[in-house]
Amino acid sequence: MPVNKSKAAFRTIAEVAEELGIATHVLRFWETKFDQIKPMKRSGGRRYYRPDDVEVIKTIQHYLYDKRYTIEGVQKLFKHKGVKNLVGEEIQKDFFEVPEIEPDAPTLELITSLQQQLTNMKEELSKALENSKK
Numbered sequence: 001m002p003v004n005k006s007k008a009a010f011r012t013i014a015e016v017a018e019e020l021g022i023a024t025h026v027l028r029f030w031e032t033k034f035d036q037i038k039p040m041k042r043s044g045g046r047r048y049y050r051p052d053d054v055e056v057i058k059t060i061q062h063y064l065y066d067k068r069y070t071i072e073g074v075q076k077l078f079k080h081k082g083v084k085n086l087v088g089e090e091i092q093k094d095f096f097e098v099p100e101i102e103p104d105a106p107t108l109e110l111i112t113s114l115q116q117q118l119t120n121m122k123e124e125l126s127k128a129l130e131n132s133k134k
Contacts, residue, residue, distance in 0.1 A: 010040070010048040020061055030060060033071050036083050059087050
């Protein structure tokens with residue numbers, strides 16, 4: 001039974017599978033083959049698909065089932081033409097863009113300090129392991 005949700009609502013794997021008429025294991029398999037499908041995962045590994053994920057999945061389904069492409073063919077198509085060009089304007093502009101973040105001075109200092117602490121711990125553990133073998 002379809003659930004009435006807004007277009008912007010996140011959907012579970014069962015809801016997406018039912019909406020598209022495909023099995024949940026197929027969606028999980030497609031996730032391994034297409035980096036463009038990025039559902040959020042909550043505790044227990046429960047998947048929540050964003051509207052953009054659903055649009056990408058619909059596009060994959062269209063090329064695989066209707067146009068009879070292979071998985072490799074769809075992957076090449078995504079690579080050469082771009083997902084945004086194939087999915088259309090429905091997809092959010094920032095969905096596939098990773099924002100560049102410039103850390104401020106205190107954050108950069110903290111990161112540097114943590115890296116040094118981890119390096120020191122690694123050295124101490126290596127020494128301890130070496131001594132335990134003697």
